[in-house]
Amino acid sequence: MRPISLLRVLLGAPLGLVLLGAVVYPSLILVWQAFSRDGRPSLANLAGVLSDADIWRVLWNSLHVSFWATALGVTIGTGLAFLVARTDLPGQRFFQSALMLPYLIPPFIGALAWLALAGPVGFINQFWMAVTGLQEPLFRIYGAPGIILVLALSHYPLAYLTVLASLEQMDPALEEAARTSGASPSRTAWDVTLPLVAPAIGAGAVLVFLRNMENFGIPAILGFPAKFFVLTTKIYATILDFDRPHNLGLAAALSLLLVAVAGGVMALQQKILGGRAYGLTRGAGEPPIFSLGRWRRRAGIAVALFVLVTSVAPVLAIIITALTRAYGMPLGWDNLSLRNFITLFFKVPAVWRALMNSLLLATSAATVVVALAIVIAYVQVRTRARGKGVLEALVVLPFAVPGTVVALAMILAFLRPVLGISLYNTIWIILVAYVARFLALAVKPVAAAFTQVHTSLEEAARSSGASLARSLRDVTIPLIRSALVSGWFLAAVPAITELTLSVLLWSAGNETIGVMVFNMHEEGKVLLSAALAVVVMAVALTSNLLIRRLTSGLVGA
Amino acid sequence: MGQTWGFRSFTGVLATLVVVSLLSLSPGEALAQAKGTVTLYTSESLDKVNEMKLDFEKRNPGVSLNIYRSGTQVVISKLQAEFQAGGTLADMVWMADIDYFEDLTKKDLLVPYIPPEADKVPAKFKYEGGRYHEVRLIFNTVGYNTLRVKTRPTSWNDLTDPQWKGKIGVASPFYSGAAFSTLGTQVNMPGFGWDFYRKLKQNGVIVEQSNGTVAKKLATGEFHMVSVVDFMVREAKAAGSPVEHIWPKEGAILVPTPVGILKGAKNPDGARTFLRYLYSPEGQRLFVQQGYVPVLPGIEGPKGVPPEKLEVVQTDQAYIGKHREELKAKYRELFELK
Numbered sequence: 091m092r093p094i095s096l097l098r099v100l101l102g103a104p105l106g107l108v109l110l111g112a113v114v115y116p117s118l119i120l121v122w123q124a125f126s127r128d129g130r131p132s133l134a135n136l137a138g139v140l141s142d143a144d145i146w147r148v149l150w151n152s153l154h155v156s157f158w159a160t161a162l163g164v165t166i167g168t169g170l171a172f173l174v175a176r177t178d179l180p181g182q183r184f185f186q187s188a189l190m191l192p193y194l195i196p197p198f199i200g201a202l203a204w205l206a207l208a209g210p211v212g213f214i215n216q217f218w219m220a221v222t223g224l225q226e227p228l229f230r231i232y233g234a235p236g237i238i239l240v241l242a243l244s245h246y247p248l249a250y251l252t253v254l255a256s257l258e259q260m261d262p263a264l265e266e267a268a269r270t271s272g273a274s275p276s277r278t279a280w281d282v283t284l285p286l287v288a289p290a291i292g293a294g295a296v297l298v299f300l301r302n303m304e305n306f307g308i309p310a311i312l313g314f315p316a317k318f319f320v321l322t323t324k325i326y327a328t329i330l331d332f333d334r335p336h337n338l339g340l341a342a343a344l345s346l347l348l349v350a351v352a353g354g355v356m357a358l359q360q361k362i363l364g365g366r367a368y369g370l371t372r373g374a375g376e377p378p379i380f381s382l383g384r385w386r387r388r389a390g391i392a393v394a395l396f397v398l399v400t401s402v403a404p405v406l407a408i409i410i411t412a413l414t415r416a417y418g419m420p421l422g423w424d425n426l427s428l429r430n431f432i433t434l435f436f437k438v439p440a441v442w443r444a445l446m447n448s449l450l451l452a453t454s455a456a457t458v459v460v461a462l463a464i465v466i467a468y469v470q471v472r473t474r475a476r477g478k479g480v481l482e483a484l485v486v487l488p489f490a491v492p493g494t495v496v497a498l499a500m501i502l503a504f505l506r507p508v509l510g511i512s513l514y515n516t517i518w519i520i521l522v523a524y525v526a527r528f529l530a531l532a533v534k535p536v537a538a539a540f541t542q543v544h545t546s547l548e549e550a551a552r553s554s555g556a557s558l559a560r561s562l563r564d565v566t567i568p569l570i571r572s573a574l575v576s577g578w579f580l581a582a583v584p585a586i587t588e589l590t591l592s593v594l595l596w597s598a599g600n601e602t603i604g605v606m607v608f609n610m611h612e613e614g615k616v617l618l619s620a621a622l623a624v625v626v627m628a629v630a631l632t633s634n635l636l637i638r639r640l641t642s643g644l645v646g647a
Numbered sequence: 648m649g650q651t652w653g654f655r656s657f658t659g660v661l662a663t664l665v666v667v668s669l670l671s672l673s674p675g676e677a678l679a680q681a682k683g684t685v686t687l688y689t690s691e692s693l694d695k696v697n698e699m700k701l702d703f704e705k706r707n708p709g710v711s712l713n714i715y716r717s718g719t720q721v722v723i724s725k726l727q728a729e730f731q732a733g734g735t736l737a738d739m740v741w742m743a744d745i746d747y748f749e750d751l752t753k754k755d756l757l758v759p760y761i762p763p764e765a766d767k768v769p770a771k772f773k774y775e776g777g778r779y780h781e782v783r784l785i786f787n788t789v790g791y792n793t794l795r796v797k798t799r800p801t802s803w804n805d806l807t808d809p810q811w812k813g814k815i816g817v818a819s820p821f822y823s824g825a826a827f828s829t830l831g832t833q834v835n836m837p838g839f840g841w842d843f844y845r846k847l848k849q850n851g852v853i854v855e856q857s858n859g860t861v862a863k864k865l866a867t868g869e870f871h872m873v874s875v876v877d878f879m880v881r882e883a884k885a886a887g888s889p890v891e892h893i894w895p896k897e898g899a900i901l902v903p904t905p906v907g908i909l910k911g912a913k914n915p916d917g918a919r920t921f922l923r924y925l926y927s928p929e930g931q932r933l934f935v936q937q938g939y940v941p942v943l944p945g946i947e948g949p950k951g952v953p954p955e956k957l958e959v960v961q962t963d964q965a966y967i968g969k970h971r972e973e974l975k976a977k978y979r980e981l982f983e984l985k
Contacts, residue, residue, distance in 0.1 A: 211867035314856070332724040416887030418792070418866035425887070438697040440714065505732045515729070515736045598686050598715035598736060609717060613693055614859020 105465045108458075112526040113484050115508075116499035123502050124342035135336065135343035145324070149347065152320040155234055155309070156302035159241035163302075164295045166242065167249025168287075173393060175257040176283065177380050180390040191401040193247035194634050195627055196587040198307025198604070200244045202611060202623045203404035204231065205311065206411040213407050213421075232316035237309050241302045243400050248301065249294035256290030257283070275380040296359040300352055304492030306590040311611065321348045322494045322590075329498060329594060338502060345495040352492065405627070412621035430621035441622065443599065444606040445629075447517065448586050451602065455524035456582035459532040460574055462525075464567070467537040472545070489530035493590035496527055500595060515597040523591045528584065532577035539573030540566070579637040587630050603629070682709035685917035688726060688735075690719040690742035690824070691904075692859075695937050702933050703924050710917050718857065719744050719824045734911065738918040741906035743824030748779045748905050749968055758908045760919055764926035767944050779907035782925040784940040786899035786959070787829040790862070790880040790892040795871040803839065803895045806847060806872055813851035816870035818858045820978055825858055825876050825902040831967035831974055832900050832960055839897075844981060854982055866890050876902060878938040881949065885938070898958035 127134045139145050170189055173179045192200060208214050208231050215227035230236070264286065268278040306322045313323055321344065328334070328341040382389050415427040434441050466485060469475050488496050500523045504513040513519040543566055551561035567574070589604035596605045603626055610619035689696055693716050700712040715722070719742045729735035740751070751757050752775050761777035772781035789800055795814070806815055818826035833839045853870070855861050862879035864870045866888035877899065880892040906925065908918045924930045931941040940948050953959075967974070 210869050211864070315860075330721050330724045332727040416866075417863065417883065418794075418868060418888040418890070433694060437701070438694050439701060440693070440697055440716075505728065514732065598688070599713045610693060612718060612857070614857055614861075614863045615693065616863050618694060 102465070105462055108462060108525060109481075109484050112522045113488055116496075116503035116526075117487065119503045120342050120345060120495070120499040123339050124346050127336060127339060135339040136346075138336070138340055139343040139347065145344070145347075148319050148321060148324045149351075151234070151318065152303060152322075152348075153351070155237050155241065155320060156299055159238045159245070159302045160295055160299040162238065162242035163246040163298045164249045164291060167246040167251075167294060167298075168253050168291055170246075170393070170396075171250050171253035171257060172279070172283075173389065175254055176279070177382050177389070178386060179382065179393065180386060181394070185393055185397070188397045188401065189250060190247050191397070192244050193251075194630055195244075195405070196307070196589065196604070196630060197241075197244045197305055198311060198589050198608065199408075199587070199623050199626055199630075200404065201240050201308045201311040202607070202619065203408040204236070204240050204243075206620060207404045207407035208236075211418075213410075230316075232312055233318045236312045237318070237320075240308050240312060241305060244305075244308065245298045245301050248297050249291070252294035252297065253287055253290050256287045260286055279380060292359065292362065296355060299355055303348070303352055303355075304494070304590075306492075306494055306593070307608070310608070321351075322492055325494050325498060326594065329501065338498075341498055342502065345492075345498055349491050349495060352490070356490070408620050408627075409624055411617065412624045414617055414620075417616060430617045431625075434618060434621055434625070438618075440601065441603075441606060444601045444603045445625075447600060448588075448603040451517070451520055451524060452582045452585035452588075455521055455528060455585050456532070456578045458521075458525050459529050459581045460536070460578045462529060463532040463536040463577055464562075464574070466529075466533050467540045468562070470533075470537055471540040472548075485533050486530050488526040489528070493527065494594070496523055497591045497594035500591075515600075517600040520592050520595045520600065520602070523595055524581075524585050524588070527591060528581040531580040531584070535573045535576045535580065536570065539570035543569045575640060579633075579640070583630070583633050583637065586633060587626055680709070681707065681914070681916035681920040683914050683917055684711050684713050685738050685914050685921050686713045686715070686736050687739045687741060687921070688715045688722050688737040689740070689906075690722050690744075691716065698937070699930070699933060702929070703921060706929060707920055707924065710920055712921060718822060720822055723747055735909065736913075737909055738912035738914050739906060739908050739921065741904070743828075743902060743904040745774075745779075745824070745828070745903040745905055745962070745964055746968055746971060748774070748907060749964065751907070751909075752778050756910050758910050758912070758915065760908055760922060762919065762923040762926050764923050764928075764943075768926065768942050772942050774905060779905035780922065780925075781903060781942060782906055782922075783931070783934040783942055785825070785902045785904060786877045786894075786940070786953075787825060787874060787902050788877045788880070788892045788899045789872065789895050790865050790875045790890055791872045792865055792868050792870065792889055793891050794889045795868055799891070800872065800893055801896050803833070803843070803874075803897055806852075806874060807843070807850050808872075809850060811850070811871045813853075814869075814871035815847065815850055815852045816855055816861045816864055816873040816875075817847070817852055818861050818875070819854045819856055820975065822856045823858055824904070826874075827974075828902050828962045828967065829874065829900050830978060831970070832962045834974070835963060835966060836897060836960060841977065841981070844978070848981055862890075877940075877952075881938045881952070894953065894957060896958065898960035899953070900960045901962060903962060903964070 124135055126132050170185075174182055174185055174189070179185070195203070204212075206212055208229070210227050210230065210232075212231070215229070218224070218228040219226075231239075260283070265278055265282050268282045269275070273281065304322060306326065309318070309320045309323045310326065313319060319327065325341050325344050325348065328337050328344060331337050334340070410421070410426075412430055413426045413428065414421075415425050415429060419425050466481065469481060470478055475481075500519055501514070504519050504522075506512075506514075513522065547565050547569070548561045551565045552558070556564065587604055588602060589608055592602040592605050593608055596602060601609075603622070607619055607622045607626060610622060687696075696714055696716060700714060704711055715725070715737070717725070722740075722742055723744065726735055726737065726740065729737075740748075748757070757775075757778040759775070759777040761773055765773060765780070774780065789803060789805060791800055796811070805811075820827035820830045830844075833843060834841055836843075855864065858876050858879060861870065861873050861875045862883055865873045865875065865880070866883045868889075875892070877892055880890050883890050906922065908915065908922065912918050926943060928943065928946060931943045931946045934941055935946060935949055938949055940953055
């Protein structure tokens, strides 16, 4: 048995170290900071937060914005899923991909794109003012309404996907039965289909709500100019407000408030929807298709318009902005040039460095995460080790809590050197944060693959004399190769365009491309930030295409 | 044998070194050949400071400039966090908050150094015995959108003209060091004072975070007239935006944006080399190219800038330093800011 225990040590030690250093220790420090002051246990931070009327308003802003963005996003997502999966909508194949477009664009880039389209001097308002001769814009995108709109349009694909999957997996016999018993199509949809997908809608709603709550980029870009704060942006501002005594402790207490709200929502979901997923075994046959009749064409045009207005127009607007020569001059051929891109790539060396940093961080984080995922999945699926629940919780925790909270925990944990190693002000602190944050993304497909490889294969290898390491290397890993590739990309892609963590953890020479866009925007460099945003968008779309190729459509949209 | 050879070559190298260093000796002093990385924390314009980095590195092979660039308040926050945690990565600091430099001087955190290149630069730009420096000048002025405003303004008071009500923008003194210097100066200018700010308020002035945002919104016509730093307007105009700035008859306000070397800098030679570069004719010419007014006599400023008879109001740092909190509190109260 000696080789096995040695292997266990070899595999277990790095895993233990990473979980301890990147998850357990920062979490404990965060909680300790929230409940202490000047090194002694204290409720002063909590009291400071809860007694601040401003914080209650911020909490309300968070809930109110997330709620309406969820309502809007889920309505859009559900409606579209139904149209695509259950009706004879024309151009379904096209829409199936086109509707996923916002999912591929990082939310803060989406916010910048919407600013170019519908900001105070965006193309819509410019057109409005030119046509009416008025000096007032048609609407203001800064503040709650703009944030709600952009959040909803960035996150509706999550609801769309969840409901679509449920519609596709539903036993068609149920709807068939209703139809053959004489129920009208609308009646069937209302009385049979809708109740059956209700759990999926609920699950989608919770997912969208949590994403809305934890988003940083959209409320930062659309909220700061209107001095409108939500919990994530308030935590960010508090961390940066060193003039305020005990700012980090207060930020820690605020973080716990945010985590509590998110946890509450998840618990509520468990309570309401737990065990209500029924009728979802895919039976034989095709589900009935509701004919849209004479509305078919109009529905097709409406969905096409939706895609045009919500996905194509903002992207086009930011591309045109990126190509603008002089801001404030009317749109025209003579006001277009590539100058902004030339400045970016030839005069600002930091841009190249940021691109390299992001690529390096994403690839190394993904590699570390996949290596860990193999060990974790093995322990979870193949062993009866005690404490599996704890392991799972540690893996999920950094992904379940908002990114801003993870970043704060990293700052608190590593601001001062730990065991003689100084991570703060280096690129490593970002890597540690990424590993913690994206671990869960890789564990999921790898663990699923492990369950699909029957133990008999490993047992056969073992009984023929192979060591555990050898049986893993020669039998199991080749069989789960595609899951490893998927896991790698699932972690790497969001890391490339990441903003929330790196905006708090970057230091001189260690900026990411997301931070670069954000800082240029903050500085008021509209044209340059638009040009860089276009570059980021291109990187995001290309990496997604690449994934689809490499994983033969398993990952990516 | 080997030893003799070694000694000979040693003396040879030494002699060469002496000759080379004598030849390269600049007036005043010799500087150890700097190399390695200099880390600069700054609120300077991101693209401009990066352009400067390229030029500096080209002229000083072996030295590279590592830049942390963010808004003044964010940079100060980061510095304070790092001081609290036991040391900063920064070798140099450069930003639009002279008050913070006074603070650093009081805490004895800056190293005095006056580069030979700065000999002819007026003494008033080499603060506290060279602990921090004004290496180029920026001014707060009145900017206007030429598509919206047809009669060229002449005075700060044009900002209070009801004709532009609700279309006037300024930067927030809570975020922008330049805006704070302007506030602290204008409240003591004859005929202005808090009364001027009350009139601005009545004219529906909009307080933005940064000068960059103010300049941007001036270009797009969202603002018709603004109080803004001069070079941003010239930069936008050069790019073709419909903007212009004036030199107000009561005087343009000099906005200090000092740079200094921190005590405990890991690369003091490198930091001194960068400061020398900033004062050098090459560095000053790049400033001019970027639209700034140089401090080195004999270097010609941007075309027609500043005009022959430029009225300049110097900021009264002693007053501003002493009344910092009071100024902020009054401003906050007047504009009902959080």
